[in-house]
Amino acid sequence: MQETSPGSSPTTPGFVRLRGIVKSYLEEDGTRTPILENVTADFPRSTVSAIVGRSGSGKTTLLNLMAGLDQPDQGVVEIDRFQLTAMNDTATTLFRRRSIGFIFQFFNLLPSLTVLENVLFPLALNQADDAMGQQRAFELLERVGIGKRAHTFPDRLSGGERQRAAIARALVHRPLLLLADEPTGNLDHKTGRDVMALMTHLVRAEQMTLIMVTHSEAFAAQADLLFRLEEGRCLQKPEQH
Numbered sequence: 001m002q003e004t005s006p007g008s009s010p011t012t013p014g015f016v017r018l019r020g021i022v023k024s025y026l027e028e029d030g031t032r033t034p035i036l037e038n039v040t041a042d043f044p045r046s047t048v049s050a051i052v053g054r055s056g057s058g059k060t061t062l063l064n065l066m067a068g069l070d071q072p073d074q075g076v077v078e079i080d081r082f083q084l085t086a087m088n089d090t091a092t093t094l095f096r097r098r099s100i101g102f103i104f105q106f107f108n109l110l111p112s113l114t115v116l117e118n119v120l121f122p123l124a125l126n127q128a129d130d131a132m133g134q135q136r137a138f139e140l141l142e143r144v145g146i147g148k149r150a151h152t153f154p155d156r157l158s159g160g161e162r163q164r165a166a167i168a169r170a171l172v173h174r175p176l177l178l179l180a181d182e183p184t185g186n187l188d189h190k191t192g193r194d195v196m197a198l199m200t201h202l203v204r205a206e207q208m209t210l211i212m213v214t215h216s217e218a219f220a221a222q223a224d225l226l227f228r229l230e231e232g233r234c235l236q237k238p239e240q241h
């Protein structure tokens with residue numbers, strides 16, 4: 001809450017602000033392995049940012065901290081001037097339900113629900129799966145190209161179709177912030193390219209803020225901003241834009 005002035009314009013830096021994030025994991029022998037040592041970064045509103053870094057550098061760990069799914073040892077996570085790291089569990093859960101969409105590498109669709117029910121799920125959590133919500137869910141499924149598959153169960157979809165469903169689910173409640181953890185990591189190159197184009201198109205059309213982890217230099221190069229996680233720190237690559 002503190003430092004950002006009220007009335008941020010769409011171009012104000014630091015829609016997502018990370019300050020001095022430290023995160024370690026406790027090993028079985030009682031020692032701590034540091035993963036993130038001092039991550040400070042600003043992700044501006046309505047931009048697409050890519051985070052790259054070698055396997056094990058802490059990319060998923062960092063996204064989980066931004067989603068409030070995990071807590072840092074030290075440091076501040078602030079989203080749209082709300083300090084996530086100062087909220088209790090209930091407030092964090094409510095904030096996440098309303099304001100954050102998450103796309104996983106392995107889709108994480110619920111197998112016992114149809115595609116449409118999966119997409120409606122975030123709305124149900126917000127008690128917003130009413131007629132308008134259903135219309136939004138149908139429209140999104142049309143826009144991601146799987147409208148005809150609405151009543152199918154996820155195990156009957158291809159990988160690309162599952163990720164399209166997961167994108168619709170992540171966007172259905174109009175989150176301020178979309179976090180994507182290697183959303184194309186489990187897709188072939190062409191399908192990955194299509195899914196990436198679709199995701200960035202929808203995000204830009206709805207003026208959302210997207211932060212995605214990717215191993216693909218080509219996808220990273222399409223982002224507005226590029227960050228690299230290295231030795232526990234997050235370095236912004238200034239040559240990007």
Ligand SMILES: Nc1ncnc2c1ncn2[C@@H]1O[C@H](COP(=O)(O)OP(=O)(O)OP(=O)(O)O)[C@@H](O)[C@H]1O
Pocket residue numbers: 025026035053054055056057058059060061062
């Ligand atoms: N719950 C946990 N307990 C202990 N160690 C963990 C835990 N989660 C992650 N780690 C370790 O933290 C490090 C960073 O993991 P993380 O999943 O964030 O890496 P990543 O950059 O996303 O890697 P990848 O590109 O392979 O997905 C790894 O060494 C991992 O083994």
Ligand SMILES: [Mg+2]
Pocket residue numbers: 059060061181
């Ligand atoms: Mg990861």
